[in-house]
Structures are given as structure tokens and as C-alpha cells.
Amino acid sequence: MSRMRGPVDAPLNVDESTLVLGIETSCDETAAALVMGGYDVVSSAVSTQVDLHAQFGGVVPEIASRAHLDLLNPMIARAIVEAGVSEERIDAVACTVGPGLIGALLVGVSAAKALALTWGVPFVGVNHMEAHLYAAFLEDPTLEFPMVVMLVSGGHTMLIEMQDHGQYRLLGQTIDDAAGEAFDKVARFLGLGYPGGPAIDREAEFGDPEAINFPRAMLNDGLDFSFSGLKTSVMNYVRKNPEVSASDVSASFQAAVVDVLVTKARRAAEQVGARGLVLGGGVAANSLLRERFLTVSADAGIHGFLPSPAMCTDNAAMIAAAGWHRLRSDGPTALDAGAYPNLRLPLLP
Amino acid sequence: MLILGIETATQQVSVAIGGHEGVLGMFEVSRGRRHAETLAPAIEFLCRQADIEIVEFGAIAVDVGPGLFTGMRVGLAAGKAIAQALRVPMIGISSLDLLAFPLRYSDRTIAAVIDARKGEVFYSFYRPVPGGVQRVTDPRVGSADDLVADLMARGQNVVCVGDGALRYQEEIAAGVRCEFAEQFLSHPSAAPLVQLAHARALREEWVNPWEIQPMYLRAPDAQINWSTREGSK
Numbered sequence: 001m002s003r004m005r006g007p008v009d010a011p012l013n014v015d016e017s018t019l020v021l022g023i024e025t026s027c028d029e030t031a032a033a034l035v036m037g038g039y040d041v042v043s044s045a046v047s048t049q050v051d052l053h054a055q056f057g058g059v060v061p062e063i064a065s066r067a068h069l070d071l072l073n074p075m076i077a078r079a080i081v082e083a084g085v086s087e088e089r090i091d092a093v094a095c096t097v098g099p100g101l102i103g104a105l106l107v108g109v110s111a112a113k114a115l116a117l118t119w120g121v122p123f124v125g126v127n128h129m130e131a132h133l134y135a136a137f138l139e140d141p142t143l144e145f146p147m148v149v150m151l152v153s154g155g156h157t158m159l160i161e162m163q164d165h166g167q168y169r170l171l172g173q174t175i176d177d178a179a180g181e182a183f184d185k186v187a188r189f190l191g192l193g194y195p196g197g198p199a200i201d202r203e204a205e206f207g208d209p210e211a212i213n214f215p216r217a218m219l220n221d222g223l224d225f226s227f228s229g230l231k232t233s234v235m236n237y238v239r240k241n242p243e244v245s246a247s248d249v250s251a252s253f254q255a256a257v258v259d260v261l262v263t264k265a266r267r268a269a270e271q272v273g274a275r276g277l278v279l280g281g282g283v284a285a286n287s288l289l290r291e292r293f294l295t296v297s298a299d300a301g302i303h304g305f306l307p308s309p310a311m312c313t314d315n316a317a318m319i320a321a322a323g324w325h326r327l328r329s330d331g332p333t334a335l336d337a338g339a340y341p342n343l344r345l346p347l348l349p
Numbered sequence: 350m351l352i353l354g355i356e357t358a359t360q361q362v363s364v365a366i367g368g369h370e371g372v373l374g375m376f377e378v379s380r381g382r383r384h385a386e387t388l389a390p391a392i393e394f395l396c397r398q399a400d401i402e403i404v405e406f407g408a409i410a411v412d413v414g415p416g417l418f419t420g421m422r423v424g425l426a427a428g429k430a431i432a433q434a435l436r437v438p439m440i441g442i443s444s445l446d447l448l449a450f451p452l453r454y455s456d457r458t459i460a461a462v463i464d465a466r467k468g469e470v471f472y473s474f475y476r477p478v479p480g481g482v483q484r485v486t487d488p489r490v491g492s493a494d495d496l497v498a499d500l501m502a503r504g505q506n507v508v509c510v511g512d513g514a515l516r517y518q519e520e521i522a523a524g525v526r527c528e529f530a531e532q533f534l535s536h537p538s539a540a541p542l543v544q545l546a547h548a549r550a551l552r553e554e555w556v557n558p559w560e561i562q563p564m565y566l567r568a569p570d571a572q573i574n575w576s577t578r579e580g581s582k
């Protein structure tokens with residue numbers, strides 16, 4: 001009880017035994033996790049709200065915020081119980097402060113600061129994108145810098161060079177739709193349901209990936225992506241050929257997206273002389289992408305690493321891990337910090 | 350027993366500490382920084398100035414609305430987290446009750462009215478009773494016109510209180526004869542919150558942190574559109 005004394009004044013020694021509670025509420029997953037020393041996942045609890053949003057074909061912000069408020073306390077309790085540690089053992093509370101849905105972020109931030117205040121431990125605000133970069137380290141601590149991380153989700157498609165902890169360079173990104181967004185829109189158009197990634201993945205199993213030659217935008221051109229034209233050409237094709245099988249369209253669409261993603265990932269890794277190539281984000285659960293990604297890394301002679309689907313999608317273990325690194329480099333975040341829906345990854349000049 | 354009260358249902362952030370002596374300290378601000386930026390430092394400041402450690406609280410009281418959703422959740426999330434960490438119960442009280450309570454010495458019907466934005470207000474009616482106020486209608490959401498119609502239907506002397514009453518003062522005054530409470534009473538405050546919560550705590554009328562439910566009174570936006578679409582088929 002003696003350490004429950006409100007604000008922490010003395011600098012915290014951040015080391016292998018430092019236990020961080022991570023909290024994530026930026027979109028439609030409510031999650032809490034305990035990570036020790038920045039790498040060791042002691043527990044990780046995630047509650048996905050995907051069923052709540054499915055009927056709307058996308059994440060409804062107000063529904064997400066309401067669900068976070070209901071689900072966050074149970075997730076925190078589960079993370080602590082599963083870890084089998086006493087709350088007094090927790091050294092810091094890390095929470096996503098952005099980017100994300102403002103109302104959703106605020107539930108986590110407010111709870112995280114309240115816990116930090118109550119336990120008398122530091123609060124650490126975490127950038128959600130940076131946390132995705134750290135997810136791979138939780139499963140493969142042998143990864144070496146420089147490495148290239150390809151983040152593909154409903155909100156992002158980007159290639160990032162990680163030169164060291166906290167040292168990032170943006171190599172390329174989408175100039176229009178995110179890859180996951182293209183999956184959602186095409187799945188909705190084909191009537192396959194939401195979320196689009198798994199729906200297309202399932203449907204593509206029965207189709208011919210070479211049935212239709214959809215465009216691979218900017219394939220031979222730099223490290224940026226564009227998926228809006230592909231989506232349009234899928235829609236045009238289906239309107240002109242209404243009898244085409246959804247399986248062939250799904251398989252051919254998926255092949256086009258994956259072709260572009262893996263080609264650019266390899267190009268990026270070769271350009272910067274990366275020692276590791278890592279995949280992250282919700283779309284990283286796509287089975288074709290996972291398969292092709294490993295083949296391409298092997299061909300290029302680069303250590304390719306695929307985090308488990310649970311680590312690719314939003315979770316709080318990656319938040320706790322990134323929080324541990326930020327706590328070590330920058331110290332605690334002030335309690336008057338807010339939430340920042342458009343927060344960007346801190347990039348090297 | 351010491352009680353921490355958290356109130357963030359309108360544009361004001363209000364934090365108070367209460368005990369059997371009554372209100373022991375209060376922090377309140379209704380402009381400037383956002384709720385989430387103000388709340389934790391406000392709790393920290395208030396506890397430090399009152400020389401109270403957070404572990405001393407035996408219950409956490411929160412305003413459960415109705416109010417502005419995003420701000421309201423900031424207070425609820427903080428209150429639930431503190432209660433869970435301390436393993437203490439929670440007491441939820443409606444924002445409208447908090448508006449009406451300070452007017453309990455009036456001899457009129459009290460209309461507590463909170464600005465719900467989008468041209469609407471949350472409101473309910475109260476009558477003064479010995480020791481407090483009694484709610485005579487369930488909280489509801491409606492337009493300023495709905496409120497005026499309800500006020501006319503009551504046909505009594507009414508005193509209106511709340512930021513919704515101030516915002517629609519002209520419309521209300523044009524429809525019915527009534528009085529308006531002072532501006533400084535127009536946001537629900539954590540002072541009556543801890544006062545009312547203390548009385549409930551004595552009767553052990555409290556719940557676990559995961560049982561606290563906000564009073565939204567409005568379906569989420571997307572859901573409203575969906576049912577409209579379904580209905581129009």
C-alpha cells in the first residue's frame with residue numbers, strides 16, 4: 001500500500017522486470033494486456049466488437065465508444081487475473097492516445113490515467129501505429145535493425161523502415177484507399193459481408209486467381225500504393241459480366257492486391273538493406289498474403305517474420321510493449337494529455 | 350466514509366470529495382481544456398489540497414447522465430477504473446437530479462433541462478419534498494417545443510434550471526410563464542453528487558463498477574439511420 005501515494009516524482013528505473021499494463025480502445029477492439037520488460041507477454045485479453053458493427057458494414061463510432069465503456073473493466077480484470085499477479089506489481093499504465101476514433105480513444109485514455117493515478121504509477125501515452133511496429137518483437141525478439149515493416153489494415157497501408165527503437169522512416173504509403181478498405185468495399189459490393197478481409201479470403205479459396213487480370217496499380221513504380229482504381233475496375237467488371245462467379249472475382253482481386261503488396265515490400269527491404277521484413281495490421285491475417293510474404297522474403301534472402309494473426313490485429317500487448325520503450329526513452333506522459341485522433345508516427349527528418 | 354464524486358455530463362468538469370460532514374472540497378471548470386485533459390489532474394489536485402489519498406475513498410460517485418456522450422464517458426471510464434482498482438462500490442446519479450437538488454427550497458415545480466445539442470434537450474420534472482426533490486417524470490429527450498408543450502401541460506409555477514433551459518430561454522419564456530435559475534446552477538455539479546451519494550452509501554445503495562450504466566436516452570446515430578432505412582422498405 002505504501003506505493004499507492006499518488007503522483008510519481010522519482011524517476012522510474014525501466015528494465016527487464018518492469019511490468020506495464022497496456023490498454024487499447026482506438027477502434028473496435030477493447031483490449032488490455034500485461035507485458036514485462038517490453039518483450040514478455042504475461043497476459044493479453046481482447047474483446048472484438050466486430051459483430052456489433054457487422055450489420056452496418058463498418059465501424060460505427062458511437063457504438064464502438066459505448067461498447068468500450070462496457071468492456072474495458074472486464075478486459076483489465078481478465079488481463080490481471082490471467083497474469084496471476086497482484087495489481088501492486090504493475091509499474092506503469094500505457095494506453096493508445098491516437099490515431100483512432102476520438103470517442104473510443106477517450107474511454108481508454110481516461111481509464112488509464114485514472115488507474116495510474118490510483119496506483120501511483122506513471123501513465124504513458126502510446127502511438128497506435130508505433131505499437132503495431134513493436135508487435136513483431138513480442139513474438140520474435142531476434143529481429144534486427146534495420147528492418148522494414150509493412151502495415152496493412154483498414155486504415156493504413158504503409159512501408160516503414162525501423163532503423164532503431166523510435167527511429168522510423170516512411171518509405172511508402174497508399175495515396176488513396178487503404179488495402180483493408182479495398183477489401184471491405186469489394187466484399188460489400190459482392191455481397192460477401194463484413195469484415196471484408198476474411199470474407200474475400202474464404203470466397204477466394206474456391207476461385208481462380210488468374211480468371212480476371214485486374215490492374216496492379218503502380219507495380220513497377222516506387223513504394224507508394226493505390227487501391228482505389230482496382231476497386232473501381234472490380235465493380236466495372238462485375239457490372240459488365242454479371243454472371244461471373246464471386247469466387248473468381250475474389251480470388252483475382254485478392255491476387256492483385258497481394259501482388260502489389262509483396263512486390264513493394266521486397267523492393268523496400270532491398271532498397272534499405274533491411275535485415276528483417278515484418279508484416280503487421282489486420283490484413284496481415286490474409287492467407288495468400290502470409291504465404292506470398294514468406295516466399296518473397298526467402299527469395300530476397302531476408303529474415304521474413306509473420307506475427308500471429310492475434311498480434312497483427314489490434315491488441316494491448318503491443319501497446320504495453322511500445323509503452324515500455326517510450327517510458328524508457330521519454331519518461332511518463334503528463335496526466336493532462338488528451339487523445340489525438342490524427343496522431344502521426346514520429347518520423348526521422 | 351469518504352466519497353469521490355465525478356461529473357462530466359455537460360461542458361463542465363466537476364470533481365468533489367464528500368464525507369459525513371458534507372462537501373469537503375470541489376474543483377469545477379466549464380471552459381478551456383477538454384474533459385479528458387482536465388479530469389485526472391483535477392482529481393490529483395483536489396486530493397492533494399484536501400490531504401486525502403485516493404486509497405481512502407470508500408465509494409466512487411458518478412453522474413450517469415443524460416448528457417453529452419463523449420464527455421460523460423470520460424467521467425464514467427475514470428470513475429469505473431478507480432472503483433475497480435480500489436475494489437470499492439459505485440453510486441450513479443442522474444445529471445437531472447443533480448440540477449434539481451440545489452433548488453429544493455423552492456416552492457415550485459422544477460424543470461431540469463440539459464442541452465442535448467442537435468436542437469434537443471434532456472429533461473424531467475421534480476417537486477420539492479422535505480430534505481430533497483422528487484422526480485415526477487422520467488428523463489426524456491425532445492425538442493425545445495416538446496419541452497414547452499410539457500411545461501404548458503403542467504400549468505403550474507415552474508422554475509427551469511440547466512444549460513438547456515438557458516439555451517432555449519427565449520423559446521420557453523415565449524410559451525409559458527416561468528422563472529430561470531441562476532447561471533452558476535446551470536451545470537450539474539459534483540457537490541450535490543457527493544451529498545446525495547453519501548445518503549445512499551449509508552443505506553448501501555450502491556453497485557459494482559461493471560454494473561454502472563450511462564443513461565443515453567438516444568440510440569447511436571447509425572442505428573437510427575438503419576431503422577429508418579429498414580422501415581422505409
Ligand SMILES: [Zn+2]
Nearest residue numbers: 128132153314
Ligand atoms: Zn491497428
